[in-house]
Amino acid sequence: MSNAKKILSQQQYLNPLLAGLLLGLVLLMTFVITGHGLGATGFTTRLAAWIGMYVAPAATNANDYLGGMVEEGKPLNAWITWQVLGVAIGALLSAFLAKRIHIQLDGKKFLGGSMRPMTALFGGILAGFGARVAAGCTSGLGLSGAAVLSLAGFTFLGTFFAVGLLASRFLKEEK
Amino acid sequence: MTEILSGLLLGAGFGFVLERAGFGNPNKLTGQFRLTDWSVFKVMFTAIVFAAVGLMVLERFGLVDAGSLFVPPAFLGAAALGGH
Numbered sequence: 001m002s003n004a005k006k007i008l009s010q011q012q013y014l015n016p017l018l019a020g021l022l023l024g025l026v027l028l029m030t031f032v033i034t035g036h037g038l039g040a041t042g043f044t045t046r047l048a049a050w051i052g053m054y055v056a057p058a059a060t061n062a063n064d065y066l067g068g069m070v071e072e073g074k075p076l077n078a079w080i081t082w083q084v085l086g087v088a089i090g091a092l093l094s095a096f097l098a099k100r101i102h103i104q105l106d107g108k109k110f111l112g113g114s115m116r117p118m119t120a121l122f123g124g125i126l127a128g129f130g131a132r133v134a135a136g137c138t139s140g141l142g143l144s145g146a147a148v149l150s151l152a153g154f155t156f157l158g159t160f161f162a163v164g165l166l167a168s169r170f171l172k173e174e175k
Numbered sequence: 176m177t178e179i180l181s182g183l184l185l186g187a188g189f190g191f192v193l194e195r196a197g198f199g200n201p202n203k204l205t206g207q208f209r210l211t212d213w214s215v216f217k218v219m220f221t222a223i224v225f226a227a228v229g230l231m232v233l234e235r236f237g238l239v240d241a242g243s244l245f246v247p248p249a250f251l252g253a254a255a256l257g258g259h
Contacts, residue, residue: 013195013196013197013214014192014195014196014197016196016213016214016217016218016221017217017218017221019192019195019196019197019214019218019221020196020217020218020219020220020221020222020225021221021222021225022192022195023189023192023193023196023218023219023221023222023225024221024222024223024224024225024226024229025225025229026185026188026189026192027189027222027225027226028225028226028229028230028233029185029188030185030189031226031230031239031244032233032238032239033181033185034181034185035243035244035245036244036245037245038185038186038189079178079181079182080182081182082178082179082181082182082183082186083182083183083185083186083189084186085182085183085186086182086183086184086185086186086187086188086189086190087186087187087189087190087193088190089183089186089187089190090186090187090188090189090190090191090192090194091190091191091193091194091199092190093187093190093191094190094191094192094194094195095194095199098194098195100194100199130256130257131257132257133253133256133257134250134253134254134255134256134257135247135248135250135253135254135257136247136254136257139189140247141247141254141257142219143219143222143223144245144247145246145247146223146227147222147223147226147227147230148227148230148244148245148246149227150246150247150249151249151251152247152248152249152250152251152254153247153254155251155254155255156254156255156257157219158255159254159255159256161207161208161216164204164207164208165208165210167208168205168208168209
């Protein structure tokens with residue numbers, strides 16, 4: 001199938017305002033049912049603790065941040081683990097129904113095709129580092145934190161958008 | 176068991192809606208920062224306003240105890256630095 005045909009056979013993305021309402025509904029239900037919001041990097045942190053438990057047990061135990069998570073020997077035993085698993089299932093289902101499942105590297109003209117995975121990995125490391133400094137990511141702190149009107153949530157969102165705007169000015173255009 | 180179920184179901188709802196909104200596509204976020212595509216901003220702020228107002232209404236009707244909700248502590252410098 002040619003690329004143009006592939007794009008034509010895909011479903012359009014949902015209207016942003018409708019998607020926002022549905023996302024708000026899921027978020028509200030999460031608060032009502034669990035007392036906290038939705039997240040993502042809470043899981044990756046626990047995954048890091050879990051890997052550390054096997055790869056570098058002494059260092060992980062001695063670490064102020066990860067040590068507490070491995071104390072009982074089950075860092076992945078948490079609500080967020082199931083939530084992240086659910087996210088993968090839900091996103092896969094949605095992409096399958098909309099015929100959006102295919103393997104591709106986005107924006108490969110940007111910073112050279114073969115370097116793309118490396119720059120993406122570097123960006124991911126930066127994002128993960130920032131999420132631990134801020135004690136939350138765009139989902140956990142930006143979305144869930146702002147929904148309970150926390151100052152931290154709005155501070156995060158403000159700098160997130162402001163610095164993102166600035167940083168993208170310093171990078172080459174894609175085309 | 177209920178924790179596993181609520182995690183899986185709410186997570187699936189979260190993932191489904193995010194994919195529907197186009198957030199499985201990194202160009203959506205780049206587009207937002209280049210100001211060529213405003214969907215990230217629209218989706219996030221509609222969701223925040225809906226959930227915030229919803230929580231307020233449910234609290235008025237005594238269906239939600241605001242004191243038991245998790246509110247991130249205000250380490251503002253850290254939140255700002257992490258937002259970078």
